[in-house]
Amino acid sequence: MAALWAIFYRELIRYWREKIRIITSLVQPAIWLFVMGGGMGAAFNGPGDVSYRTFIFPGIVGMTVLFSAIFSSISIVWDREFGFLKEVLVSPASRESIVLGKALGGATTAVIQGMIILIFAPAVGINLTFSMVVKAFVTMYFIALTMAAFGIVIAARMQSMQGFQFVTNFIVMPLFFLSGAIYPLKGIPGWLAALAAINPLAYGIDLLKHVFLPYHEYSLTTDIAVMAGFCVLFLFLGILLFKKDG
Amino acid sequence: MAVIEVTGLTKRFKEVEAVKGVDLTVYEGEVFGFLGPNGAGKTTTISMLCTILKPDGGQGHVAGYNLWREKDKVRQNIGLVFQDPTLDRNLTAYENLWFHALIYSIPARERRERIEMVLKMVELYERKDNLVQTFSGGMKRRLEIARGLLHHPKILFLDEPTVGLDPQTRVHIWEYIHKIRKEKGITIFLTTHYMDEAENCDRIAVIDQGKIIALDTPDNLKQMVGNNIVYINSPEAAGIVPFIKEKFNFEAKLVKNQVVVEVKEAETFIPALLQDLPFPVTSVAIKKPTLDDVFLKLTGREIRDELGENHRTPGFSRRRRWR
Ligand SMILES: Nc1ncnc2c1ncn2[C@@H]1O[C@H](COP(=O)(O)OP(=O)(O)O)[C@@H](O)[C@H]1O
Numbered sequence: 377m378a379a380l381w382a383i384f385y386r387e388l389i390r391y392w393r394e395k396i397r398i399i400t401s402l403v404q405p406a407i408w409l410f411v412m413g414g415g416m417g418a419a420f421n422g423p424g425d426v427s428y429r430t431f432i433f434p435g436i437v438g439m440t441v442l443f444s445a446i447f448s449s450i451s452i453v454w455d456r457e458f459g460f461l462k463e464v465l466v467s468p469a470s471r472e473s474i475v476l477g478k479a480l481g482g483a484t485t486a487v488i489q490g491m492i493i494l495i496f497a498p499a500v501g502i503n504l505t506f507s508m509v510v511k512a513f514v515t516m517y518f519i520a521l522t523m524a525a526f527g528i529v530i531a532a533r534m535q536s537m538q539g540f541q542f543v544t545n546f547i548v549m550p551l552f553f554l555s556g557a558i559y560p561l562k563g564i565p566g567w568l569a570a571l572a573a574i575n576p577l578a579y580g581i582d583l584l585k586h587v588f589l590p591y592h593e594y595s596l597t598t599d600i601a602v603m604a605g606f607c608v609l610f611l612f613l614g615i616l617l618f619k620k621d622g
Numbered sequence: 623m624a625v626i627e628v629t630g631l632t633k634r635f636k637e638v639e640a641v642k643g644v645d646l647t648v649y650e651g652e653v654f655g656f657l658g659p660n661g662a663g664k665t666t667t668i669s670m671l672c673t674i675l676k677p678d679g680g681q682g683h684v685a686g687y688n689l690w691r692e693k694d695k696v697r698q699n700i701g702l703v704f705q706d707p708t709l710d711r712n713l714t715a716y717e718n719l720w721f722h723a724l725i726y727s728i729p730a731r732e733r734r735e736r737i738e739m740v741l742k743m744v745e746l747y748e749r750k751d752n753l754v755q756t757f758s759g760g761m762k763r764r765l766e767i768a769r770g771l772l773h774h775p776k777i778l779f780l781d782e783p784t785v786g787l788d789p790q791t792r793v794h795i796w797e798y799i800h801k802i803r804k805e806k807g808i809t810i811f812l813t814t815h816y817m818d819e820a821e822n823c824d825r826i827a828v829i830d831q832g833k834i835i836a837l838d839t840p841d842n843l844k845q846m847v848g849n850n851i852v853y854i855n856s857p858e859a860a861g862i863v864p865f866i867k868e869k870f871n872f873e874a875k876l877v878k879n880q881v882v883v884e885v886k887e888a889e890t891f892i893p894a895l896l897q898d899l900p901f902p903v904t905s906v907a908i909k910k911p912t913l914d915d916v917f918l919k920l921t922g923r924e925i926r927d928e929l930g931e932n933h934r935t936p937g938f939s940r941r942r943r944w945r
């Protein structure tokens with residue numbers, strides 16, 4: 377338990393020390409919401425009678441959470457490069473607490489980032505209520521934990537930062553584009569739909585749509601069940617990979 | 623009592639057979655040195671003793687626990703200072719130790735006191751709230767030593783503790799190592815490729831190409847290569863030569879008006895000689911064999927410090943070390 381707390385808390389300290397990162401990571405969501413959202417608005421005739429800006433809001437919140445959760449897990453590769461990972465791995469700390477501490481720490485910082493994006497809600501035509509914020513918070517945590525665990529699975533065998541570009545191009549971006557974040561999933565071509573159906577993020581972002589929009593793709597139960605499945609699977613895999621490391 | 627006892631330890635990395643059957647016994651309270659050139663297999667051996675690396679073969683106990691079946695127990699009872707730094711540069715000195723205290727389950731009420739104690743020991747207490755990235759190489763090393771001691775290990779492993787440090791800092795690190803041994807009585811296992819540093823150890827294993835080729839005290843190892851040479855300056859040098867022959871039965875020679883004699887142990891020979899010598903002596907010099915001579919004799923090669931290989935370069939070169 378103490379080990380889990382140490383690893384968790386270290387994530388928070390490091391997050392807090394990089395205030396610049398907190399600010400710069402808000403730029404991209406703002407561009408999506410206001411530049412893309414504004415520009416595409418006229419061409420969009422989507423479901424639920426909402427403007428494009430409003431439609432992409434849950435997706436952009438999800439994107440923010442996705443990026444920061446995955447990249448905080450990928451920092452394992454830096455820890456490997458700078459040697460710190462060794463300090464952790466040769467300790468008697470249980471591999472469970474190492475993985476859970478890392479995932480929860482990364483998830484927490486990702487949720488803080490996601491919560492900050494909520495300040496844009498009024499500007500895209502969403503009136504936040506207290507219950508909406510609470511639901512959004514819980515949902516974000518769910519997405520963040522799943523994605524942080526996914527990041528750990530990726531980072532567990534990554535030896536160098538060269539893999540980083542690969543992860544961004546071949547994992548993070550496809551996850552995002554195939555999640556229904558920036559266009560509705562109904563009516564997309566079959567092969568895209570098939571990919572979206574196995575994309576954990578699609579279900580996470582759909583949960584956020586349940587929170588913010590009068591529109592969603594899947595039922596609440598489907599979303600929660602699939603996300604929970606992926607979350608447990610990734611955490612389990614992450615622990616397994618670290619156990620094999622010894 | 624043996625705190626490390628391993629037999630037949632082997633490890634191969636694809637085509638490289640890094641460690642070829644190492645047998646070792648290290649006793650409680652000793653400073654045990656692992657001496658060998660770069661690539662000899664020192665880090666690989668230490669990594670296996672510390673449970674970081676899985677041996678391909680062999681068995682043994684470290685700190686009283688089985689290397690295969692009781693990994694966590696071994697880990698809890700050893701302290702480690704790796705060849706390359708393993709601190710979190712974005713945390714302060716105190717935070718690095720705090721983190722360590724938690725992952726080693728040091729009870730909450732003891733944490734602060736212990737952290738402050740080790741910080742004071744390595745004279746970093748004043749810098750405890752500074753980020754580690756502002757530390758010099760020597761300070762980082764000291765902090766790592768402090769961290770390795772925080773959880774009261776039975777054995778402290780140090781892999782090349784002084785590599786890349788300036789001579790003054792090296793001396794300083796050695797002072798800490800001796801202090802720890804004296805104050806805590808813990809066993810210290812260290813590797814080095816510096817011959818002069820190996821002299822600080824109680825016993826040395828010389829390792830070359832993955833095999834231990836000699837294991838003894840530094841003095842015994844040196845006796846293996848030969849005797850001490852004593853040089854005596856005296857206005858009556860010519861008289862000293864027959865005196866030595868008569869009293870000790872050693873063949874002394876007169877070289878450039880200086881008496882040169884080979885003896886087994888200069889420390890006992892000189893006082894014995896001076897006690898009865900009826901002639902004045904102006905100066906005495908001793909040349910003892912070095913560990914370099916030992917290595918040369920054992921392998922037919924000289925141990926060399928190939929620059930670049932062993933320096934603590936940041937970034938890429940480090941990767942090779944860790945999986
Ligand atoms: N992870 C690794 N992969 C492949 N070869 C390795 C690895 N680690 C060490 N070696 C090789 O094993 C041999 C012993 O290395 P090492 O134990 O680091 O030597 P030392 O610490 O004595 O300098 C060297 O030939 C080295 O290149």
Ligand SMILES: [Mg+2]
Binds near residue numbers: 666705781
């Ligand atoms: Mg080495």
